[in-house]
Amino acid sequence: MFGAGGGTSSYKEIEETNLIVLWGSNARNAHPIFFHHLLKGIDNGAKMYAVDPRRTSSAKFADTWLGLNLGSDVALANGIGREIIAAGLVNEAFVAHSSQGFDEYKESVEKYTLEYTSQLTGLPPEAIQELAHDYATAETAQILWTLGITEHHNAVDNVLALCNLALLTGHIGKWGSGLVPLRGQNNVQGGGDMGALPNKLPGFQNVNDDAARGKFEAKYGVQLNPEPGLHLTLMFEAMERGEIKAAYVLGENPADSEADILHARKLLEGLDLLVVQDIFMTRTAELADVVLPASVAWAESDGTATSSERRVQRIRAAVPPPGEARHDIDILFDLAKRMGHDWGTPDPEQLWDELRDLSPMHQGMSWERLEQTGGLQWPCPSLDHPGSPFLHGWLYEDDLGGRDPAPFSPVVAQGPKEELTDEFPLRLTTGRALDSYNTGVQSGGFNSPIRYGDALDMHPADAERLGLADGDQALVSSPRGSVEMRIRIDSSLVEGLTFTTFHFPDLVDANVLTSDAWDKKSGTAEFKAASIRVEPLVAARG
Amino acid sequence: MTNTMNSPETEVAVSISVDGQAVSVPEGSTILDACTAAGIDTPTICYGPNLTPVNACRVCVVELEGSRTLVPSCSREVEPDMVVQTDSDRVKHSRKMVLEFLGSGVDLSQADDLNAWSEHYGADPNRYGPDAETMNEPVKIEDDLYIRDYDKCVLCYKCVSACGDDAQHTFAISMTGRGFGARIATEFDGVLPDSACVYCGNCVAVCPTNALQFKTEFDLRQAANWRPEDQSVTTTICSYCGVGCNLELHTQDERIVKVTSPDDHSVTWGNLCIKGRFGWQYVHGDSDGD
Amino acid sequence: MADLHFTDATATSGEVEAVNLVLGDNVAVTTETERLVRGGTSRRKGLRHLLLPALHALQKESGWISPGGLNHVSEMLQVPPAEAYGVASFYEMFRVDEAPGHDDDVAHVCVDPSCRIDGADELIASLEAEGKHVHRSPCLGQCERPPAVFIQGRRKADSVPADEEPFTLPQAGDPSLSLLKRIGVVDPMSLDSYREHGGYDALTKALDMGADAVLDELVASGLSGRGGAAFPTGFKWRSVRDAEGNDKHIVANCDESEPGTFKDRHLMEHDPFALVESMTIAAVTTGATNGWIYIRGEYPLATGRLENAIAQARDAGLLGDDVAGSGHAFHLEVRRGAGAYICGEETALFASLEGFRGEPRNKPPYPTTNGLFDQPTAINNPETLLNVLPILLGGADAYRALGTEGSPGTRLFCLSGRVANPGLYEHGFGATLGEIIDAAGGAQGDIAAVLLGGAAGSFVTADSLDLPLTLEATREAGTTLGSGVVVVFNSDDNMVDVCERITEFFKNESCGQCVPCRVGAVRQHEMIVTLGTKPMAQEQRDLHEDMVQVMADASICGLGHTAASAIKSALALGIIGADSQ
Ligand SMILES: Cc1cc2nc3c(=O)[nH]c(=O)nc-3n(C[C@H](O)[C@H](O)[C@H](O)COP(=O)(O)O)c2cc1C
Ligand code: SF4
Ligand code: SF4
Numbered sequence A: 001m002f003g004a005g006g007g008t009s010s011y012k013e014i015e016e017t018n019l020i021v022l023w024g025s026n027a028r029n030a031h032p033i034f035f036h037h038l039l040k041g042i043d044n045g046a047k048m049y050a051v052d053p054r055r056t057s058s059a060k061f062a063d064t065w066l067g068l069n070l071g072s073d074v075a076l077a078n079g080i081g082r083e084i085i086a087a088g089l090v091n092e093a094f095v096a097h098s099s100q101g102f103d104e105y106k107e108s109v110e111k112y113t114l115e116y117t118s119q120l121t122g123l124p125p126e127a128i129q130e131l132a133h134d135y136a137t138a139e140t141a142q143i144l145w146t147l148g149i150t151e152h153h154n155a156v157d158n159v160l161a162l163c164n165l166a167l168l169t170g171h172i173g174k175w176g177s178g179l180v181p182l183r184g185q186n187n188v189q190g191g192g193d194m195g196a197l198p199n200k201l202p203g204f205q206n207v208n209d210d211a212a213r214g215k216f217e218a219k220y221g222v223q224l225n226p227e228p229g230l231h232l233t234l235m236f237e238a239m240e241r242g243e244i245k246a247a248y249v250l251g252e253n254p255a256d257s258e259a260d261i262l263h264a265r266k267l268l269e270g271l272d273l274l275v276v277q278d279i280f281m282t283r284t285a286e287l288a289d290v291v292l293p294a295s296v297a298w299a300e301s302d303g304t305a306t307s308s309e310r311r312v313q314r315i316r317a318a319v320p321p322p323g324e325a326r327h328d329i330d331i332l333f334d335l336a337k338r339m340g341h342d343w344g345t346p347d348p349e350q351l352w353d354e355l356r357d358l359s360p361m362h363q364g365m366s367w368e369r370l371e372q373t374g375g376l377q378w379p380c381p382s383l384d385h386p387g388s389p390f391l392h393g394w395l396y397e398d399d400l401g402g403r404d405p406a407p408f409s410p411v412v413a414q415g416p417k418e419e420l421t422d423e424f425p426l427r428l429t430t431g432r433a434l435d436s437y438n439t440g441v442q443s444g445g446f447n448s449p450i451r452y453g454d455a456l457d458m459h460p461a462d463a464e465r466l467g468l469a470d471g472d473q474a475l476v477s478s479p480r481g482s483v484e485m486r487i488r489i490d491s492s493l494v495e496g497l498t499f500t501t502f503h504f505p506d507l508v509d510a511n512v513l514t515s516d517a518w519d520k521k522s523g524t525a526e527f528k529a530a531s532i533r534v535e536p537l538v539a540a541r542g
Numbered sequence B: 001m002t003n004t005m006n007s008p009e010t011e012v013a014v015s016i017s018v019d020g021q022a023v024s025v026p027e028g029s030t031i032l033d034a035c036t037a038a039g040i041d042t043p044t045i046c047y048g049p050n051l052t053p054v055n056a057c058r059v060c061v062v063e064l065e066g067s068r069t070l071v072p073s074c075s076r077e078v079e080p081d082m083v084v085q086t087d088s089d090r091v092k093h094s095r096k097m098v099l100e101f102l103g104s105g106v107d108l109s110q111a112d113d114l115n116a117w118s119e120h121y122g123a124d125p126n127r128y129g130p131d132a133e134t135m136n137e138p139v140k141i142e143d144d145l146y147i148r149d150y151d152k153c154v155l156c157y158k159c160v161s162a163c164g165d166d167a168q169h170t171f172a173i174s175m176t177g178r179g180f181g182a183r184i185a186t187e188f189d190g191v192l193p194d195s196a197c198v199y200c201g202n203c204v205a206v207c208p209t210n211a212l213q214f215k216t217e218f219d220l221r222q223a224a225n226w227r228p229e230d231q232s233v234t235t236t237i238c239s240y241c242g243v244g245c246n247l248e249l250h251t252q253d254e255r256i257v258k259v260t261s262p263d264d265h266s267v268t269w270g271n272l273c274i275k276g277r278f279g280w281q282y283v284h285g286d287s288d289g290d
Numbered sequence C: 001m002a003d004l005h006f007t008d009a010t011a012t013s014g015e016v017e018a019v020n021l022v023l024g025d026n027v028a029v030t031t032e033t034e035r036l037v038r039g040g041t042s043r044r045k046g047l048r049h050l051l052l053p054a055l056h057a058l059q060k061e062s063g064w065i066s067p068g069g070l071n072h073v074s075e076m077l078q079v080p081p082a083e084a085y086g087v088a089s090f091y092e093m094f095r096v097d098e099a100p101g102h103d104d105d106v107a108h109v110c111v112d113p114s115c116r117i118d119g120a121d122e123l124i125a126s127l128e129a130e131g132k133h134v135h136r137s138p139c140l141g142q143c144e145r146p147p148a149v150f151i152q153g154r155r156k157a158d159s160v161p162a163d164e165e166p167f168t169l170p171q172a173g174d175p176s177l178s179l180l181k182r183i184g185v186v187d188p189m190s191l192d193s194y195r196e197h198g199g200y201d202a203l204t205k206a207l208d209m210g211a212d213a214v215l216d217e218l219v220a221s222g223l224s225g226r227g228g229a230a231f232p233t234g235f236k237w238r239s240v241r242d243a244e245g246n247d248k249h250i251v252a253n254c255d256e257s258e259p260g261t262f263k264d265r266h267l268m269e270h271d272p273f274a275l276v277e278s279m280t281i282a283a284v285t286t287g288a289t290n291g292w293i294y295i296r297g298e299y300p301l302a303t304g305r306l307e308n309a310i311a312q313a314r315d316a317g318l319l320g321d322d323v324a325g326s327g328h329a330f331h332l333e334v335r336r337g338a339g340a341y342i343c344g345e346e347t348a349l350f351a352s353l354e355g356f357r358g359e360p361r362n363k364p365p366y367p368t369t370n371g372l373f374d375q376p377t378a379i380n381n382p383e384t385l386l387n388v389l390p391i392l393l394g395g396a397d398a399y400r401a402l403g404t405e406g407s408p409g410t411r412l413f414c415l416s417g418r419v420a421n422p423g424l425y426e427h428g429f430g431a432t433l434g435e436i437i438d439a440a441g442g443a444q445g446d447i448a449a450v451l452l453g454g455a456a457g458s459f460v461t462a463d464s465l466d467l468p469l470t471l472e473a474t475r476e477a478g479t480t481l482g483s484g485v486v487v488v489f490n491s492d493d494n495m496v497d498v499c500e501r502i503t504e505f506f507k508n509e510s511c512g513q514c515v516p517c518r519v520g521a522v523r524q525h526e527m528i529v530t531l532g533t534k535p536m537a538q539e540q541r542d543l544h545e546d547m548v549q550v551m552a553d554a555s556i557c558g559l560g561h562t563a564a565s566a567i568k569s570a571l572a573l574g575i576i577g578a579d580s581q
């Protein structure tokens, strides 16, 4: 969003906002403690909309749930934008002063009338209108999203469509309003902060920005490639073309977590060299030529993590690592040494100071301050800077300080890549359970009384048509493959939509089914929309 | 255009007298806050820093000039020029009696704070004889995560508030019944795994008497191997989702034995979810999970 | 809002029907289309007050609050099942256990003092011999006709057998009285009859005078509350009028459960329109638009008559959007309690009506600013409210002609126990205890003790017969008028048993919220049971004193404050625990 990739708002703000639009996010399960803040907001009188194909446990807290067609998010956002314009509810002063490209945007959404949007989304026109008016007239309003927005082939479009709404209404750059992507995994935000993105240096400085890159080159005495690298999905494509022959995987489990998993595994197996550094013997590690056992990064080592509100906090070791396991840093440094570079033996604080030196937004976050404050929110450019509770306050300054006004980004609605066919007539979407996490390598460690296991949730009418009852086994197939799954009847689903979690790859390889369509702009795969067929397995009925 | 960098907060100070000492605290503070500001230690049971006061235990009562009865300091907001006594005979008497009443009916063997206060005020639960009615409840062990030992329950409502409006909004448990027969329970006193409970453990974290106890602690205590004096606490960040919850890892013999979260951190306010609270076992390679 | 989670238990079709009849369109979550569902916190909160009526419907249908039925109610109202169970298990009239007998009517038989000394045990024995399902009940508010019974019907209306008998009140219809003059004279089912007897003249006058003048008149009259705490009514109403809020409430506290009290029942059964009229006056005076009559569940006759009165008044334009053409809106509803003495305490009453456990809360804030639904609320006892009519019609000066400077006007007294003519009596404040007993035909036998003010009051002995029954004189004597209870015991009565029962009453009726009362009430009961007829040792006396003090000082509400006062007086006066019994 207009530069640095982080949520604009602090958790505290949602407690004080007037309108909450939770869009494609089941934060009640995926971000339970963030949801506590959201609940305070509701208790303080905020109105809440949930926009999600499923009436999730989060949506059940909403005043209004809008169950849009899977993948029709851009259509809905454009329809809301058009209605705000048509109803004369645009924040004119803000648009004139702080944005650019309004006219193009207006033109681009012109065709998204309430009726047309209703056709695309499956939502009643009045409901779309109501949300548009509530959002535009609220004093403060936040739009929040998670993977329901980003795990689509047009993920970046989805995000931009929402950003447009914030610009239209001025719901950004002030306390209580904002655009909040909730980070799905611990320190995804921190990874981005540190430049673990193909096109970014630490501190969200662009690789192709000569001045920024120059700082790093000067510091390290090397030339850096000015071309952005490949993101994950492109890497797999490059493997397919034979351009990538070796991979070094740190703490990831792509052999279980990638969409269209059978294909991904084949590509990993086909590499000349696969090195995996992990704390678990994951499925990916099983495919590896070399496994480097790391210690538990967490609980056994020191460092920092950055949260969804851009708060950098200290991670501390509580117990010594087991057996021969080693810290990630030590392994990397040893490797460097073998390659002829002695990086010495810096401790985590020294590494952190190195980052502060190079990343202006982290400059003010000394180790000592992080200890004292319980975490600081970037940007925090100097030691006397308190950190930034929310971003883009400059949009509300009389003088934009030489910055370009924030751009509208017209986007076009496209449905999911994978069309429903007679052969694969049901939609499949995926999500998280409360007590489990990703592919379950960590959360499998304890006995959760509420763990259900991966099942295929479906609407009673679909189940009836297929002759399936709750608890039955069924063969679930997509154009990519088939798995056996248990059926769970869920009347809160819309007919034609099915759902599963993806926490138990050892039991159910749900990602065998998911789509390999991916977003060219961000590199995320379309986990959220595949097409499937379900057939009863008679034997299992017993 | 105005740029509001922060939520608007205006602080007005209110002055009151506590034990003859002038104390000034922000408007909206409680008498308890004022006592704390004056350096006066006050016993509390049902009060919790992140919980709406229910003022049920009455151990924090103070004498307020002009009030016929004693008032609960934990919930009573300060008003200008209040005159408060925290150590009068009436106050000491009520505090002693509350602790004595509790001691006569509840197993306080693991409620260290309460026991210290009981000693301070000279509470003598034995005055009610050996036949005094007690909670008389068996330990409920229904899963591997935490146990409920209502013999130790002082009915302070904290778990109910933490499970309900004040944090978790799950409402798996409620106060049920009435009078001395009141108990914390799920609907129809069903077992926890069949209830709405999502095992966040936020109730366990606020329980003042160890009536709610992590199973790890319970097992170590059963094995006579719970040694708080040999434990250390490390604050770190949860390794699961990206919210950035602060975890306090309590370790004994280089193993994590329980997980809490700081009460005063703006991310969690002491609360966690099942993953942060119980998801640490993989660290020790205990994969007895299913 | 909560993560609602339901067990597998499902409601019977009868339960679903019964509950849905009560709720009508009021459900917390509505599916408008397959893709548009409305719900949310504010809707759920707005419907919570329907929980108690819904539980009543379940109990009537199934004879208990079944898990399936509870699930259905919880789902319709989006109340977490654990909370709904917490509420159901709070009340005496709701069964939550699986023990057999759900199909039976339940005979609630009063075991409190007036009935206890007059046939309760025998009645229970004979009913049980007949195979009836008997529940030992606290005071049923029929102390003048012991032993009292209330039949909780299964799939049929609740009833009180004594209501079938012709009703007698010694002073009924005496035109010189101000509160009882219409009793037995007016037709309680007819608005016309009420009007013929001066009904609604006071409302007309109040509307003529305007709110300020009404408040001035009330303050000048010196009227104080008759529910027990004797708070000046004029000030209460003025506070509500002055309080900010556009959703103010008037509540009539008709929970009448103080042992020995039955006055409000007579007023409601025989002059129901007077309560409706006086509440309407309260509404137009304070600016309240909603009114609630919270009546104890054991008063079926009064409930029916009040509902009829409200319907007739509404049809006549005396309630509703435009009261008597005045432009004031006032909507009035009856809500039934479900068997819990504590729900007479005003803040507990609010909680109960709102659909929560009837647990009192600490004051301040007071109901006048933070009452029902957290809105400014005037809550009054029916007797208090009925006094407003003569005050407005006759003026404050005329009202003050009776009674004393500190206790103006008249007072209803509930006489029961060992008197010749038990019943309800109206006397000017200031009549002595002896005079009042004489007016009821005198005591039967030697007076051993008189319980004044109910279980929450205190005992006096024959030495106090000259005590003038005013607020000031009783306060000075260390006793109380409470709700006007006068129970007379003679030397044949087993006072140890009576005192034991009083301690048991508080043990059962404590809401259990605060430690001093929850545990104190149990320890006091144990102490008196152990004592029996023995003399009480000094150590035990000291211990009781300690309990009295902490309960009075540190309990949340009036129940705890007074739960030890009757026993304290009994010990002090040697009624129990004396050296020579
Ligand atoms: C335990 C307890 C029970 C009470 N029960 C009643 C009752 O049944 N009826 C009543 O009018 N007031 C009752 N009260 C008093 C009410 O709290 C309140 O003071 C009264 O309704 C105010 O009305 P008034 O000012 O007209 O008396 C009770 C108080 C306590 C502490
Ligand atoms: S663990 Fe969490 S959900 Fe379960 S009872 Fe405790 S607070 Fe409620
Ligand atoms: S279980 Fe613990 S927290 Fe809950 S009421 Fe009992 S003592 Fe309080």
Ligand code: SF4
Pocket (backbone or CB within 6 Å): C342, C359, C360, C509, C510, C511, C512, C513, C514, C515, C517, C518, C555, C556, C557, C558, C559, C560, C561
């Ligand atoms: S004094 Fe008794 S009845 Fe009143 S709140 Fe306390 S426990 Fe409940």
Ligand code: FES
Pocket (backbone or CB within 6 Å): B043, B044, B045, B046, B047, B054, B055, B056, B057, B058, B059, B060, B061, B072, B073, B074, B075
């Ligand atoms: S701590 Fe104040 S009443 Fe319990």
